[in-house]
Amino acid sequence: APVAVPPPVVPQAARVQISGNASTFAQVNDFMLLIERSPFFLNSNTRLIAATLKDATPFRVRNQGASAEVPKPRPVVDYKIETTLSPTGASQLLSELRSKQADGLAIRIETLQEKGVLEPQQAEVKKP
Structure with a gap:
């Protein structure tokens, strides 16, 4: 009787999720383009999972007696990018x-x- 040979094991490429924050959506886009051009990642598998504009963490003033007005922090873009490591x-x-x-x-x-x-x-x- 013929012996069944199992198919060769093909190693799966490692998926990576990168998360962080940026000042603008344009910066997130620039970062994605940089990842796609990198030889360390597969450009065909890079995708934006999420990008959300959020209020930045407010500053805490230590010197309560100071009369200087604390500027309101600018909103930030929280993002998640998923990509695959290059083989x-x-x-x-x-x-x-x-x-x-x-x-x-x-x-x-x-x-x-x-x-x-x-x-x-x-x-x-x-x-x-």
């Missing part, structure tokens, strides 16, 4: 890590390559 290997991103001044991580990857734990990658990664 590109870390050793393939060495030049990108160096350009982002992530020297410590780049040195660790190079050390692992020298010790034979990681294979050096010669191919240059280009983002479409």
Whole structure:
């Protein structure tokens, strides 16, 4: 009788949710575009989950005797962005890590390559 061979296991790309706040919706849009252009993420899977304009946390005045008027803080945009990490290997991103001044991580990857734990990658990664 034929033996059933299980299908190969395809590793799932890691999903990442980034949340924070910005001064404007335009800043959130700029940040999303930056993420989409990054070789560290898959640009096709980046999406805005939420963006809400909220009042900023009010200031607390310590010196009650001061007559200076405290300015009202501007509203902020709370946002959540979901994206997927790029499947590109870390050793393939060495030049990108160096350009982002992530020297410590780049040195660790190079050390692992020298010790034979990681294979050096010669191919240059280009983002479409």
